[in-house]
Each structure stands twice: as structure tokens, then as C-alpha cells.
Amino acid sequence: MHAQFKIWTQLRLGVIDFQRKGRVLMTKKEVLLEINHLKTYFPVKRKSMKEEKKVVKAVDDVSIEIYRGETLGIVGESGSGKSTFGRAILKLVEPTEGEILYKGQQIQHLKGNKLQKYRNQMQMIFQDPFSSLNPRMKVGAIIEEPMALQLTLTKEQRKKRVKELLQKVGLSEDTMHKFPHEFSGGQRQRIGIARALAVNPEFIIADEPVSALDVSVQSQVLNLLMDLQDEFHLTYLFISHDLSVVKHISDRVAVLYLGRIVEIGTKNELYANPLHPYTKALLSAIPIVNFDEPKQAIPLQGELPSPMNPPVGCVFHTRCPFVMEKCHQVRPTMEEMNEHQRVACFLYDK
Amino acid sequence: MEPVETKQILLEVRNLKIQFQLKNGKKAKVVDDVSFSIHKGETVALVGESGSGKSITSLSIMRLLPIPPGEIASGTILLNGKNLLDYKNKEMSHIRGNEISMIFQEPMTSLDPVFTIGNQIMESIKRHQKVSKNEAREKSILLLKEVGIANAEKVIGEYPHQLSGGMRQRVMIAIAMSNNPQLLIADEPTTALDVTVQAQILNLMMKMKKDHHSAILFITHDMSVVAETADRVMVMYAGQIVEEALVKELFLNPQHPYTRALLKTMPSLDTDVERLPSIPGIVPPAYALPDGCRFAPRCQFAMDQCHTTLPEVLVIDEAHKVRCHLFSFSSKLPPL
Numbered sequence: 110m111h112a113q114f115k116i117w118t119q120l121r122l123g124v125i126d127f128q129r130k131g132r133v134l135m136t137k138k139e140v141l142l143e144i145n146h147l148k149t150y151f152p153v154k155r156k157s158m159k160e161e162k163k164v165v166k167a168v169d170d171v172s173i174e175i176y177r178g179e180t181l182g183i184v185g186e187s188g189s190g191k192s193t194f195g196r197a198i199l200k201l202v203e204p205t206e207g208e209i210l211y212k213g214q215q216i217q218h219l220k221g222n223k224l225q226k227y228r229n230q231m232q233m234i235f236q237d238p239f240s241s242l243n244p245r246m247k248v249g250a251i252i253e254e255p256m257a258l259q260l261t262l263t264k265e266q267r268k269k270r271v272k273e274l275l276q277k278v279g280l281s282e283d284t285m286h287k288f289p290h291e292f293s294g295g296q297r298q299r300i301g302i303a304r305a306l307a308v309n310p311e312f313i314i315a316d317e318p319v320s321a322l323d324v325s326v327q328s329q330v331l332n333l334l335m336d337l338q339d340e341f342h343l344t345y346l347f348i349s350h351d352l353s354v355v356k357h358i359s360d361r362v363a364v365l366y367l368g369r370i371v372e373i374g375t376k377n378e379l380y381a382n383p384l385h386p387y388t389k390a391l392l393s394a395i396p397i398v399n400f401d402e403p404k405q406a407i408p409l410q411g412e413l414p415s416p417m418n419p420p421v422g423c424v425f426h427t428r429c430p431f432v433m434e435k436c437h438q439v440r441p442t443m444e445e446m447n448e449h450q451r452v453a454c455f456l457y458d459k
Numbered sequence: 460m461e462p463v464e465t466k467q468i469l470l471e472v473r474n475l476k477i478q479f480q481l482k483n484g485k486k487a488k489v490v491d492d493v494s495f496s497i498h499k500g501e502t503v504a505l506v507g508e509s510g511s512g513k514s515i516t517s518l519s520i521m522r523l524l525p526i527p528p529g530e531i532a533s534g535t536i537l538l539n540g541k542n543l544l545d546y547k548n549k550e551m552s553h554i555r556g557n558e559i560s561m562i563f564q565e566p567m568t569s570l571d572p573v574f575t576i577g578n579q580i581m582e583s584i585k586r587h588q589k590v591s592k593n594e595a596r597e598k599s600i601l602l603l604k605e606v607g608i609a610n611a612e613k614v615i616g617e618y619p620h621q622l623s624g625g626m627r628q629r630v631m632i633a634i635a636m637s638n639n640p641q642l643l644i645a646d647e648p649t650t651a652l653d654v655t656v657q658a659q660i661l662n663l664m665m666k667m668k669k670d671h672h673s674a675i676l677f678i679t680h681d682m683s684v685v686a687e688t689a690d691r692v693m694v695m696y697a698g699q700i701v702e703e704a705l706v707k708e709l710f711l712n713p714q715h716p717y718t719r720a721l722l723k724t725m726p727s728l729d730t731d732v733e734r735l736p737s738i739p740g741i742v743p744p745a746y747a748l749p750d751g752c753r754f755a756p757r758c759q760f761a762m763d764q765c766h767t768t769l770p771e772v773l774v775i776d777e778a779h780k781v782r783c784h785l786f787s788f789s790s791k792l793p794p795l
Contacts, residue, residue, distance in 0.1 A: 186653035186654070186655065186656075187624075187653055293741050294509075295741060296741075323508040323509055323680060323742075324508070324680065324682070324721060324724050324725060325508060325720065325721060325724050325737065325738040325742075326508075326737075326741065327724070327726075328724040328726070328735035328736065328737035328738075329737040329738075329739075331726070331735055332734055332735055332737060335734070350653060350654070352654070352728065353725070353726040353727055353728050354726050356726065356728060357726040357732075357735065380728065390655060391654060391655060392728070394654040394655045394657065394658040395654055395683070395728060396657075396658075396661070396681070396683040396684045396686060396687040397683060397686070397687075397727075397728060398682070398683055398686040398710050398727070399686075400686075400706075400707045400710070400711070408658065408659070408662075409655045409658075409659075412623050412625050412626075412655075412656060413623075413653075
């Protein structure tokens with residue numbers, strides 16, 4: 110009885126991993142991470158006690174599920190809360206409200222050892238490969254450090270694994286005896302990726318991993334990320350402001366505006382048939398190479414409103430070309446439009 | 460487009476060579492034998508990866524290159540036929556901000572945080588025009604309105620930190636345009652901005668260029684921005700211009716292997732590929748350039764000759780030039 114229960118629990122929690130044994134059915138999607146009504150507010154410093162308490166609503170009521178093995182792209186302009194969202198999942202910033210379920214287990218209240226165990230399964234790749242590597246540590250030590258903290262490997266095993274990892278990310282073995290400053294941006298990003306892989310994570314949050322790189326190097330790193338995903342069955346949360354990069358790497362894409370998801374859909378559907386006016390404007394703002402037909406641009410007026418004082422009703426109504434009376438008062442909720450797309454907009458009210 | 464005959468050359472750079480003295484005694488050839496020209500009212504894009512020497516080229520036109528460690532080894536920079544490199548510093552300051560002006564990538568660091576917006580626009584107007592303080596103020600307000608800042612009277616008294624990135628870049632454009640420059644150098648003006656704001660700023664730059672009859676030297680690494688704005692494109696790699704063509708020609712009929720690879724590696728919205736083609740290796744540092752063609756170590760078409768001799772610039776047709784050995788065989792065009 111007890112043994113059965115144990116297996117059942119492990120199954121439910123996804124501890125027994127079918128995918129690694131190559132038995133996974135692609136049609137059946139397993140939810141790896143479920144986020145419900147996540148809110149992350151930051152308090153704003155007041156000038157005096159008399160002033161009203163203010164908060165910046167960086168992430169405001171985001172609900173989303175991430176399936177095992179997929180790449181979920183998060184796009185949005187700066188200030189839309191996409192980085193905070195990624196950090197809140199890792200509990201690098203404390204969520205104000207809402208729940209995060211990892212394999213069905215609530216994690217927002219985890220502390221100490223349990224939090225460490227949870228974090229062992231998730232890693233992060235950062236935007237700036239210059240500031241995210243310690244300039245005083247050798248590359249080998251940088252990659253070894255998370256293993257020493259999180260895994261029970263001997264020193265020899267760790268060294269061996271560092272070599273393996275370096276090879277996996279396309280760097281030579283003698284790299285481990287050098288310092289980060291000896292490498293170019295693309296190579297450093299590879300080191301960052303090797304460090305993220307060191308503890309065998311299942312889930313990787315990549316926060317603008319290629320935006321600091323040149324185009325010719327950018328494609329190398331994108332290809333590497335996709336190869337590693339296939340090899341280690343990784344799940345990615347890919348945060349970027351670059352819609353063409355996100356399109357290339359993602360399976361599904363969520364569009365964030367002022368801390369809220371305005372639209373989410375499968376890559377093909379979202380790019381071919383954007384529903385939300387913001388998604389449409391965002392896509393039409395990208396410069397394209399097309400000399401035959403002039404672009405049908407939907408110009409967006411103004412800029413992102415302050416997240417300290419977001420508009421009442423629909424967050425986008427101040428810049429929306431299709432704004433209606435209702436948008437000023439009521440906040441639209443996410444509605445399922447079709448099998449592949451959900452959108453928060455009154456234009457599609459039935 | 461205007462017929463070729465009426466085009467007047469505004470800026471001509473000939474055989475420009477810029478070196479940097481390194482601490483270990485070596486010399487870095489940052490810009491090596493660069494020649495190009497810009498016609499009046501034209502938008503020319505200079506594209507390249509970081510370290511290709513594009514910013515150094517633009518700084519040398521403004522005479523803002525730090526000397527030493529920088530050194531202009533040879534070459535001329537002619538503005539309306541006069542060599543800017545012969546000018547004394549004082550003479551140059553009449554040209555800077557007046558005939559040539561510049562906008563930079565990061566609008567926060569290029570505006571002075573301790574002066575108001577109005578102060579900074581008026582400074583540039585008063586420096587080059589004989590106007591009273593009140594007139595300068597009036598002009599500043601007009602300029603701010605022209606660049607799409609609605610509440611110009613209020614903004615003129617504000618400090619840079621009170622404005623958003625897009626607004627700051629608008630202010631930078633207002634300052635750059637305040638004296639109707641003949642040439643505007645824009646060094647990655649939209650790289651730090653979001654796509655929707657980038658689209659606004661690009662539109663604004665094109666409008667200002669038209670209204671003020673200026674030419675633009677547009678420095679960027681983003682090929683798709685180039686396609687939307689430029690008339691002509693120059694592709695720079697490791698200190699040299701490897702290909703130069705009209706914008707449509709360059710995108711539809713690229714010749715140099717580097718240009719082709721660069722266009723292919725761009726992730727695009729309208730094509731779907733499993734894997735992005737990528738260029739192996741990295742841009743060689745300016746102190747350790749390969750013998751022969753700079754791109755040879757990364758080039759899929761590299762021949763023996765490419766590793767030993769530097770190719771000359773070949774003229775494919777009137778507006779299309781390329782620096783590659785492949786074309787010295789296939790076409791019998793004379794070298795420039």
C-alpha cells in the first residue's frame with residue numbers, strides 16, 4: 110500500500126520522468142510550472158509619512174502554465190515586467206500574491222533547504238555576459254561552483270563534468286584555466302550557459318540571453334540553446350524584447366504589457382494572426398526587409414505609462430487605436446479565442 | 460530617387476587609416492583604407508558588428524577621435540571639398556554642431572544631467588547663430604514641437620532624468636537639428652529603445668532629414684533598420700568596407716560572402732527555419748588581423764589566395780563595390 114502510494118505521488122509530482130526514458134507521448138502535455146494570479150509589487154519610497162503609500166506593479170495578476178519540454182517566449186517593452194516575472198518564479202524577488210506550482214507543488218512559501226532543492230531544478234541565463242561572470246574566478250571554478258553547492262559530487266567528478274559541459278557548449282577544455290575577460294561576448298554567454306547546465310536543471314529562465322551579442326554570434330548561441338534543449342529535455346522561459354528572436358526559438362509566446370499578459374498563443378498563430386491591438390502594433394513596428402510593398406504600420410502614439418500609476422480599466426487603452434468606452438472602466442480578462450490563442454481585449458467580446 | 464547627375468558630393472572620405480597605439484607597443488589598425496562618399500540629402504548606412512570600426516570612422520569625421528592613443532595615419536575627409544583634418548580645433552568647433560552634428564546611442568549619457576533641456580538646446584543655437592536669449596528660447600520650443608514633444612513649454616524647464624528614453628532621444632535630435640546641419644551622423648540612435656519607440660524615432664529622423672535637407676550617415680548593426688531607412692549601404696568588417704551598394708541591390712543581390720552570411724543569420728519574421736545559419740568564429744581583434752582578407756578565416760568560399768593577399772575594392776557596377784577575391788576571377792572588371 111505504502112509503496113503504491115509512493116509511486117503514485119512520484120508520478121503526480123513528475124519525479125518519475127517519462128521523457129528521459131524516451132516514452133513520452135508528445136500529444137499529452139505535462140504542466141511543469143503553473144502560475145496563478147502572480148503579483149509582484151515593489152514599494153516606492155515616500156518623501157514624507159503623510160504621503161500615500163505607493164507601489165510599482167511590476168507583475169500584476171499573471172496566470173500562465175508552462176509545459177514540460179516547451180519554450181515559452183515572453184515579449185514586452187522595457188518596463189513591462191518581463192524580467193521581474195522571471196525572477197519571481199525563481200523566488201529571487203518575493204511574489205506579493207499568487208501561487209507558483211512546480212510539478213503540482215506550491216513553492217511560494219518554501220524556505221531554506223526546500224527552496225534550495227527547488228532552485229536546483231531551475232537555472233537562469235542572464236543578459237549581460239560581462240557582468241554575470243565573476244572576473245576574479247577562473248572559468249572552471251565558475252562552472253564548478255553551483256555543483257559544489259548543490260550536488261554531491263567529489264572533486265574529481267566535478268572537474269570531469271566541467272570538461273564535459275565546456276565541450277557541450279562548444280568551448281575547448283583549456284578554457285577552464287582562463288579568466289572571463291579573455292573571452293568574447295558570445296564565448297562568455299556560452300560559459301554562462303555551461304554554468305546554468307551544471308546542476309542538471311529541468312527548467313531554464315533565459316533573460317535576454319542574446320540581446321547583448323552581435324547578429325552573427327547571436328545565431329550561434331540560439332542554435333546552441335536549441336541543441337541543448339533537445340539533448341537535455343530542457344524547458345525554457347525565454348524572455349526577450351526582440352520579437353524575431355522569440356519567434357525563432359519559442360513554441361508559445363506571451364505578450365506582456367505593464368505587468369499583464371495581453372495575449373498568449375502558439376507561435377504560428379500569434380505571429381500570423383495577432384489579435385490584441387498591442388500585439389498587432391508591436392509586430393508592425395519591427396522593421397522588415399521588403400521592398401515590394403510598403404509596410405502597413407500601425408503607429409503607436411506615446412510611450413509605456415508609468416507602472417506606478419497604471420491606467421484604470423484596460424492597461425493599453427491610453428495608446429490603443431481601437432479604444433472603446435468600456436476600456437476606460439473595466440479590465441478585460443483573458444478569454445480563449447481558439448485552441449491556440451487567448452487574449453485580454455473587449456474587441457473580441459462575444 | 461533623383462537622377463545621378465544632380466547629386467552633389469557632400470562628404471568624401473578617402474583612404475582613411477586610423478590606428479590605436481596599444482600599451483604593449485603593438486598597433487591596432489581599427490580603420491584601414493576606408494573610402495566612401497555621401498551625397499547631399501542622402502541617407503547612407505554604415506553597418507557592421509561591434510569592433511568593426513564603424514563608430515571610430517564616424518568620430519573621426521567629427522574630429523572627436525581621442526588622439527593619442529588614436530592616430531589618423533593617412534587619408535582625407537573632405538566636407539564640401541575642404542579637408543576637415545587640416546582644420547584647427549577652433550575652426551572645427553564652427554563645423555561641429557553646425558554643419559555636421561551627431562546623435563548617440565545612449566540619450567541618457569549624452570545629455571548633461573545638471574542642465575535643463577532648454578539650456579542644452581539654447582546652448583547649441585547660441586553657439587552658432589546670432590540670436591538673443593529670448594529668440595533662442597522661442598526657437599528651442601519650436602524645435603521641441605517639431606520633434607513631437609507636445610508640452611514643449613514645460614519640457615524646456617525639465618532635466619534629462621525626468622524624461623523617458625524616447626523623449627530624450629527626441630531632445631537629442633532637436634539639438635542636433637538646431638542649426639540645420641548638412642550632415643547628421645546617427646550612431647546607433649535606436650539601439651537602446653523599444654521597438655515601438657524605435658519606429659517613432661526612425662520616422663521622426665526621416666521627417667527631419669526631409670524638412671532640413673540634411674544627409675544622414677546612419678551607423679547601426681541592425682540590417683532591418685537599414686532596409687527601412689537607407690538609400691545606400693556600406694558593410695564594414697574588421698576595419699574595412701567590404702561591400703557598398705544601393706539598399707535594394709544589397710539586400711536582393713548581396714555579393715560579399717560576409718554580407719550574404721549576415722543577411723542569412725538574421726532571424727526573420729516571415730521565414731521559418733529550423734536552424735539559423737551562423738557564421739563560425741568571431742570578428743578578429745584589430746591588433747591581430749589575419750594576413751590577406753580579413754574575413755578569410757570565417758569565409759566558406761575562402762581560397763588559398765584569400766589567406767595571403769588582401770583583396771582590392773572591385774567595382775561591379777556604378778553603385779556596387781565589393782572587396783573580395785571571388786569577383787576578380789569571375790568578372791573581368793578593373794580594380795578601382
